[in-house]
Amino acid sequence: MVHRSSVPMHWRLYESRYNLVGNKCLVCGEFFYPSKIVCPNCRRRGILKRVVFSGKGKIYSYTIIRNAPRGFEKYAPYVVAIIELDEGPRVMGWIVDSKISDIKIGQRVSVVFRKIYEDGKEGLIHYGFKFRVIDENNQLRD
Amino acid sequence: MFGIVGWGAYVPRYRIKTEEIARVWGKDPKTISKGLGIVEKSVPDLDEDTITISVEAARNALARAGIDPKDIGSVYIGSESHPYVVKPSGTVVAQALGCAPELMVADLEFACKAGTAGMQIVLAQVTAGMVKYGLAIGADTSQGRPGDALEYSAAAGGAAFIIGPKPAVVIEDTYSYTTDTPDFWRREGQDYPKHGARFTGKPAYFKHVINATYGLLEKVGRDVSEYDYVVFHMPNAKFPIKAMKHFKIPKEKYLPGLVVTKIGNCYSGSSLLGLSAVLDIAEPGQKILLTSFGSGAGSDSFSLLVKDKILDVQNKAPKTRDYIEKNKEYIDYGMYVKLRKKLKI
Numbered sequence: 001m002v003h004r005s006s007v008p009m010h011w012r013l014y015e016s017r018y019n020l021v022g023n024k025c026l027v028c029g030e031f032f033y034p035s036k037i038v039c040p041n042c043r044r045r046g047i048l049k050r051v052v053f054s055g056k057g058k059i060y061s062y063t064i065i066r067n068a069p070r071g072f073e074k075y076a077p078y079v080v081a082i083i084e085l086d087e088g089p090r091v092m093g094w095i096v097d098s099k100i101s102d103i104k105i106g107q108r109v110s111v112v113f114r115k116i117y118e119d120g121k122e123g124l125i126h127y128g129f130k131f132r133v134i135d136e137n138n139q140l141r142d
Numbered sequence: 143m144f145g146i147v148g149w150g151a152y153v154p155r156y157r158i159k160t161e162e163i164a165r166v167w168g169k170d171p172k173t174i175s176k177g178l179g180i181v182e183k184s185v186p187d188l189d190e191d192t193i194t195i196s197v198e199a200a201r202n203a204l205a206r207a208g209i210d211p212k213d214i215g216s217v218y219i220g221s222e223s224h225p226y227v228v229k230p231s232g233t234v235v236a237q238a239l240g241c242a243p244e245l246m247v248a249d250l251e252f253a254c255k256a257g258t259a260g261m262q263i264v265l266a267q268v269t270a271g272m273v274k275y276g277l278a279i280g281a282d283t284s285q286g287r288p289g290d291a292l293e294y295s296a297a298a299g300g301a302a303f304i305i306g307p308k309p310a311v312v313i314e315d316t317y318s319y320t321t322d323t324p325d326f327w328r329r330e331g332q333d334y335p336k337h338g339a340r341f342t343g344k345p346a347y348f349k350h351v352i353n354a355t356y357g358l359l360e361k362v363g364r365d366v367s368e369y370d371y372v373v374f375h376m377p378n379a380k381f382p383i384k385a386m387k388h389f390k391i392p393k394e395k396y397l398p399g400l401v402v403t404k405i406g407n408c409y410s411g412s413s414l415l416g417l418s419a420v421l422d423i424a425e426p427g428q429k430i431l432l433t434s435f436g437s438g439a440g441s442d443s444f445s446l447l448v449k450d451k452i453l454d455v456q457n458k459a460p461k462t463r464d465y466i467e468k469n470k471e472y473i474d475y476g477m478y479v480k481l482r483k484k485l486k487i
Contacts, residue, residue: 018238052240074188074480096187097155097469113197113238115189125225127193127234140460140468 010126017128020053020111022089033089055111055129056138057085062095062103071117079103083131097132102141110134144268145309145446147209147275148455150202151418152195153299153405153465156185158478160294166475167289178294179379183406185473185481186283186298192221195281195411196235199302202459203277204239207304211240214304215273217247218263220256220280220410221300222328222335224249235279246273253326254375255436256280257301257410262316262442264305275306282409287334288484295378297406301414301462310452311421311430314445315362319354326437337437343381346439351375351385354441355433362445369445370428371395373416375435376402398423404466410436419462426450 015021022033026047030039033053039046062081065072072078079095081103095103096114109131116128135141159182161171175181186195196219204211217232217239224231232247246267250256257280264276281300286292305313325346328335338346351374359366366372366389374382379402386396399416408415413434420430430446479485 014237018234019240096189099471113194113201114187115191115194125191125193127197127238130189140464142468 007124010124017116018113020055020085020091020129022051022053023048024051031085031087031089033085033091051087053085053087053089056134057083057109059095059103059105059107059109060084060090061105064100081109081131083109094130095133096130102133108134108136108138110138143309143312144265144305144307145312146303146421147306147309148203148205148207148304149301149418149421150199150204150206150459151299151301151415151462151465152198152202153184153408153415153462154186154190154195155469155471156187156481157182157470157472158185158475159472162475163294163478174294177380179383179403180295180406181403182472183295183297184299184408185478188481190298191225191283192219192223192281192300193225193231193234195283195298195300196231196279196302197238199281199300200235200239200277200279203302203304205459206310206455207275208455208458209275209304209306212244214239214241214275214277215245216264216267216276217241217245218250218260218276218278220250220252220258220260220278221282222251222253222256222409223283223285224251239277241277252440253436253438254377254407254409254412255434255440255442257414258432258434258442258444259436261303261305261313261444262318265313265316268305268307275304278303278305280410280414282411284407284409285328285334288479290334291339292335292337295402295407297408299405299408299415299465300411301418303414308451310449310455311424312447312449314447315358316445317354317358317361317443318440319350319357319443320440321350323350323437323439325439342377342437346437347375347377347381347435348385348388350439350441351433351435352388354443355389355431358431358433358443358445364445366391366431368429369395369431371399371420371424371430373399373413373420373430373432375413375433375441376400376416377407377412377435379403401462401466415462421452422456422461422463424448424452426452
């Protein structure tokens with residue numbers, strides 16, 4: 001596999017890749033992921049506070065990747081989805097640990113910590129969040 | 143009074159049956175399965191390793207502990223499958239948990255008992271007042287050479303324990319027994335370990351597990367019959383059951399922690415997953431005896447006393463048996479070869 005990113009670039013993204021960290025405007029109440037520097041609603045009157053999201057949400061949309069890009073062939077078929085977090089923001093991530101037949105729009109999911117990719121055999125291993133399907137009570141599925 | 147404030151388990155969802163591995167290598171499935179006492183074992187997904195298993199288990203431990211991650215002053219991960227030879231797994235885990243940067247971190251290795259070695263280090267630090275809370279993890283994605291006896295048992299999983307004041311489970315005492323016994327090893331740069339076949343039994347596993355357990359019992363001045371649950375390291379089901387019979391421990395006291403039959407030997411996570419399965423169901427006032435074993439060789443024995451607080455934390459995270467029984471998917475040997483990267487393209 002080719003190197004996909006520089007080491008410092010990856011390192012700068014640790015906070016938002018390892019955990020779903022964003023922020024919330026205390027004036028209008030909207031949550032943002034990734035973090036905003038200025039609230040787009042309230043502009044200079046906005047007050048932004050760091051927030052760690054619960055990691056739970058539902059599938060807003062998804063696609064099944066059957067022809068994977070270079071470096072990801074061994075994972076195919078895999079599912080990439082847009083997840084609407086319970087707090088509101090939508091984030092993109094893989095769905096793992098789940099049968100493809102269980103993946104439906106509106107299905108509850110929970111965040112998990114996984115390898116995202118490896119820079120070859122000698123390079124860094126990049127970690128981050130993915131999602132797995134859970135039941136309506138936020139428990140592991142049977 | 144210090145002990146376990148929160149614990150958490152994690153086991154990957156893929157399973158391969160013992161009979162499927164036996165089929166490929168032309169062995170009698172019933173003989174193998176009955177001999178080892180392992181029906182099936184867990185297999186990690188392509189994007190899982192010791193670091194991801196540690197993070198998942200530790201997040202469950204944090205959910206039970208209900209503490210600020212910044213109060214964790216040390217993280218020790220015991221494993222013989224750290225993803226990096228140089229760059230500690232603990233650095234990634236601590237960062238992901240939100241414990242960094244003011245903490246002590248080191249990766250440990252002592253075959254299957256590195257996780258309990260971490261618990262002893264953390265307990266000592268907490269008792270000495272060096273840290274408020276410490277995190278010890280035992281996790282592995284263990285290796286077995288294709289066709290080797292280890293292939294039937296080498297599995298993946300882990301458990302994490304946050305140790306500190308006002309615990310749900312008091313660690314009353316601990317005792318270790320260590321000798322230079324070459325029963326199992328893996329040299330630098332080698333993909334798979336070597337083992338001493340029958341030599342792994344009497345002079346290695348049984349000698350250390352039994353002596354460590356006797357040593358602990360003498361230290362705490364208690365008879366083994368006073369314990370409600372007993373967990374020994376589980377390289378297979380046969381060894382711990384034989385050791386339990388030596389101590390005349392009835393089935394009902396060791397079956398709740400005998401997780402090896404359904405997930406295999408998770409190496410550094412093995413005895414600790416047994417302990418977490420017991421803690422999931424333990425009641426206040428009950429006593430638990432844990433003895434790990436690591437090849438090379440050594441055993442760490444622990445005496446644990448369950449407090450009332452356990453009832454407040456048991457349901458705050460998924461249970462060990464949930465990971466063992468729920469959402470599992472069976473794979474054939476071909477998929478196993480792919481997932482364990484045994485296929486070199």
